[in-house]
Amino acid sequence: MSEPDAAAADSGEHRAAASDRLLARVLRDESARIVAALTAWLGNLDLAEESVAEAIEEAVRDWRLRGVPPNPGGWLTQAARHNALDRLRREKRYREKLAVLADPDPGPRVDPGEPDERLPLLFGCCHPALSPDAQLALTLRAICGLTTSQIARATLSPESTVAQRIVRAKRKIGSAGIPLRIPEGSERAARLDIVLTVVSVMYSEAHLVAGGDAAADRDLAEDAVWLARVIAHALPGEAEALGLLALLLLHRAREGARAVDGELVLLADQDRTQWDRRLISEAQAVLERAAMKRRPGRWQLHAAIAACHSDAPTGGETDWLQVLTLYDMLLAYDRSPIVRLNRAVALAEIDGPRAALEEVDALGDSLAGYHLWHAVRARMLGGVGREDEALAEDLRALELTANHAERRLLEGRIGS
């Protein structure tokens, strides 16, 4: 492609991306509310969600060409209701079903003082009786208003797989009697943790698109931050919901410095003047609010660790002892191999690479297929002078990495 062509293609993409962004914002603001209202009306999540998803597909086609209508929520509600009635009409015993519909009109929107009607739907979508993949796919579609093909691209799954996953999950919610509500008592904290995990996975998926350099047409990271805000706002008493929001805001604040010209930059090497100070101070305020509730948990600790990095003016000035202490506290809530691997990185800064290497080696059984385990191990081996083994580990990490930008980062290190 000659240069003028490339420039033209760029500007075209830019226009589409801007309009997709607006679509994304409108759709995710409306989607879950309409699914919730329609589910209450029809008494059937499967049908309600299908009808809304269809309306969203119509909206994406129509609005891309003609712009967003003045009352997008009304437009979508009308279209979704029309689709639902259309589907019912094709079924047997249509008249009987029509007769048992609740209020013919989903009714006016709930006033802001009311609890957020999207939350019970979200907690139902994240029921432990659904697989983690299904929880994520259903949340992306029913809560964030993504289309099936957008979810397929974002999660690197074939579209038919995603479609089937969503259909199965919705049918199971209906036929197995999974309630769409926020559980009470001891179940509440456990379910909230699943919900927060889904949101966190949503954020990290945004960075994992294999082979992808540019963003997909929906920015999952932005959707995840949006959803974390919705949850924290709707459940102001939940310290962990605030913790996750703070964590995602801190990650988001570094986005601008994370990649330069499409090349990934490691945290230690990032230009910290590019970090979004506004987001960082918002995150700090959120984290302080969480801490005041005196209900510690893993998301708050993750956020506190991220905040340590944000506080350091340069990578060299990171308070690693504080980071290590927080990781030690985190282990009480989360002993997953990934957390232990990250702790080993902090340990290397305090006790040196030899001590850290021991820790890293102990995780080999569970993380041998994970490229970052090999990359961290390479660094530790390099630190103790075992250069040949370090190179072999870097090459292994490269083999296991599908993401182009991550590959180039590793290639750069191997070449140097």
Added chain:
Amino acid sequence: MKYVIMFTSTPELDAAVSPEHAEQVYRRVYEWFGTHSEAITDSGAELQPVTTATTITHSGGAPVVTDGPFSEAKEVIGGFSVIDVADLDAAIEMVKTWPMLELPGNSVEIRPMVVDYSHMEQ
């Protein structure tokens, strides 16, 4: 909603449980049925060991009778009950307290029952 709850165990692990422990758990199973009597619409049945199972299949145009269970799975169903509760969360809440879960290799499967046959009407 109506659910069938199926109690499964792993016979090779059952043998490792001491008779005293088994008896103590059994007593609590009895109490469990008492505690949840309102939700249990059919106490179902406890099954004889899987070694007593006989399976009928169809092969070469005729039914074939064989010794043993239909599947080679290590876990076997030891009994079942029918419960009627508000939703899956209520069923889970109840099943979590099933005393035999503390024994190795034991689990409980919850399956919603088909109760609506209207789609089969003409």
